[in-house]
Amino acid sequence: MNAQTDQSTITQDVDSTGFDATNFKMIVIGVVAALAGLMSGLDIGVVAGALDFFAKRYHASMLAQEWVVSAMMAGAAVGALGAGWLSHSLGRKRSLILGAAVFVVGSVGCALCWSVPSMMFFRVIMGLAVGLSAFTAPLYLSEIASEETRGAMVSTYQLMVTVGIFIAFLSNTYFSYSGDWRWMFGVAAIPAALFLVGVTFLPYSPRWLIIQGRHKEAREVLLSLRDDPLVAAQEIRAIREQLEVKQHGMQLLRENPNFRRSLALGVMLQAMQQLAGINIIMYYAPHILEKAGFDATSQMWCTAIIGLVNMLATFIAVGLVDKWGRKPILYIGFTVMALGMAALATLLAHGMNSQASQLLAVFLLLIFCTGFAMSAGPLMWVLCSEIQPMQGRDLGIALSTLTNWVTNMIVGASFLTLMTTIGTAGTFWLFAAFNAVFVVLTYLFVPETKGMSLDVMEKRLLSGTKLRELGR
Template sequence: MPDVSGAPDTPPDIPAEGKRKVWFWSFLIAVGGFLFGFDTGVISGALLFIKVDFRLNAFEQGSVVSVLVLGAMAGALMAGRLADQIGRKRLIGLEGVVFLVGTLIAVLSTEYWMLMVARLVLGLAVGAASATVPPYLSEISLKSFRGRLLSLNQLMITVGILVAYMVNLAFAGTENWRAMIGMGAIPALVMIVSSLWILPESPAWLMAHGQVDRAHRFFSSLSDGATADRIIEARREERWEKEEEKETRQEQATRAGWRVLLTEGVRPALIVGLVLAAAQQFGGINTIIYYAPTIIEQTGLTASNAIFYSIAIGIINLLSAVAAVWLIERAGRRALLVFSFAVMTVTMALLGLSFVAHWDPLVSLVFMVLYIAGYGVGAGPVFWTLIGEIFPPRARAVGSGASTATNWVSNFIVTLVFLSVVQAIGEGQTFWIFAVISGLALLFSSRFVPETRNRDFPVIDQDLQTRFGRRPRGARSV
């Protein structure tokens, strides 16, 4: 039966060529995820030289990192409404333009405040991309590998981080932090070109805006006209797209806006999205991603060696994301999430102990790598996958935006105060705080997160409502 939550799940009807098209488009869409990773990761090495050029203290270093997160919060909040108004495809192109502008300002910065402006602009693009990519991928995907397509976002984030680390290493000898950041202009141009000439518009968005003919052409390009007819008919059967409904989906979204997230039926999904968004960050992941070279440098290694060893973290991050793409359709989202938070809890506690007990720096590095592996196989990709699956169609864009914005708020708080907290109470004690939060996230996930693997939205919603003690509403969507 067709998958009405996105593109169809009909292996006999969708030939290999059609599936290859979906994968190709998905990789181009996920370039937004790549830039998310690159612009958040590149500052880790660049900061070692920026702080010298601009004579930055600990708070100013934290602000250069965290101001991007501040912009990302705003970008994520705006993206949901913009995606509904102008479409996913156009918004991807607009995000590419903003990425390019922010990169150019950063490269040309001569003072601290200019660099802050550049990072803020980059943050707007990063946040918007992080909120746009998951629903876009969900709406063009096939149910049979929807999880893999959605986890592609996290995979590209990790690729972006690793590439950033390698770029940092390449320019570390010359201390050219401008070149490190400037390399981000290349994928930004890819986003712009893809949006203008390659990517299709989301069929869900087209149907919501009355452009059924264009949606039909999208589905026909994957298979044939007869299959497209069946898919369109199946999508019409959704409650809020029935002909007898007085309001169209577009009118509902315009009227409800963010208020739809507070309705009784959407609230459980919102709670899961917001809690996982916060837990992912307060578990400490970006203190490792952003400050890995700084942390390693504090063990006594030189800046170049610190960047070199941080590449190990980037490689493990990438390999675990690749493993997640394979596992997410086999082990399921929920099992990976529970396993991930368990590993993060244990390894972060041991990392803290390694600093308190003054163990060898390589021991600390091992715990960092194991922590990254645990995060990368579960909490990283599963969060981005779930926010594309747990919200009802009419709340998907704004739900993804709200969850992503919360993720960035949490990210901002952690990255802004991390170095200051370390100075106040020590590295080990700070990492123990992250361990406790990861443990609480483990308990929450075990109780409230539903399994979404190979399920249509009505079944996912029934499971979610039951976990929150609400009476299941049968197969009807919100």
């Protein structure tokens, strides 16, 4: 029996059992790479439960607490800024390995910290890993996935962020009974170590291999990831054509107004994601629930429920992003968030003196989280990985990711101050207004990229087509 017959037999065996080895491999690769999101979620979620215990132990002021929260975002901004160079020089896979190692160091450091400054320092270290991973993981997933599954694959990263947040909230609740904030931080080192091991088995990005001139390896990787060898060959040709023009992001920024448009759109999308207000809940849920009249134990359990709903709602985006498209889901999400924030602001303004009003406040928080998790949470990463032209892709994604973390840091460092100055209700009215504006911005500027070739969208962008018309 010759090799061709062997291969045919293997294919028939796979078909007869109904097991699709290629799809299974893609799922495994997607999940392992998206574990970077799990680690980011753990680091985002842990501070909500640990902050009060840590603050009491070291007598941290309100300002110090805000900076303990936002120190991670400062590190993430720096990590995102250097991620473009690292992912280009080291490769997507090695950058993920580096990020995993830094996750371990940061988690252990936070668990062993001895003062407010030392906690800030190790939160910055954790942030470096988060920023590097937030850039590299969606980029890697978008380059591994086919056009038909790209939206779902990149959305998997944000899904894993929500899984990480939920696990952190559950862990926080468990350790809250003993007040052991060190273990709240320390448990993140365990999945970080597993992620470090798992990512070493991932294939290299075929696009990066071609950039490095390793064409044979790129072909082997794509053949292992696609059912049809012809599809793999077409992808290789398309990648080679795109790469004939080298990365000249800074030159494009200076000389090409069309690239500046896509860059501005990426920056706007990431700012919209953070100004929607999700992280005031992720970082300060116990504080918000305290304002609603919940006791300490109820605060932790309600926070865990919020994390669960945030995770489950992300499945909506993963399941619908390549069916409904990006824009319809964003319209729904921002509308739900605007209404949820406005209703909660109204409730807070009138006071919550009954159990019914307290339960309604939790319900509105859950509605808001559902709106975010099904839309802006995952889809901004999807869109930002799609809209940048090849010549300036690394710079475009790096700057949009940097914007995400800088805006995140501003929100995290100002929320407690905002509640003190304009009141809890006024703060939520502000975020409700932001979300209402984002519905309009989505209509005016965001393209529908469902099922569109990155190459086609790039040609339309550089020819001067309006941003909202780049896709369908």
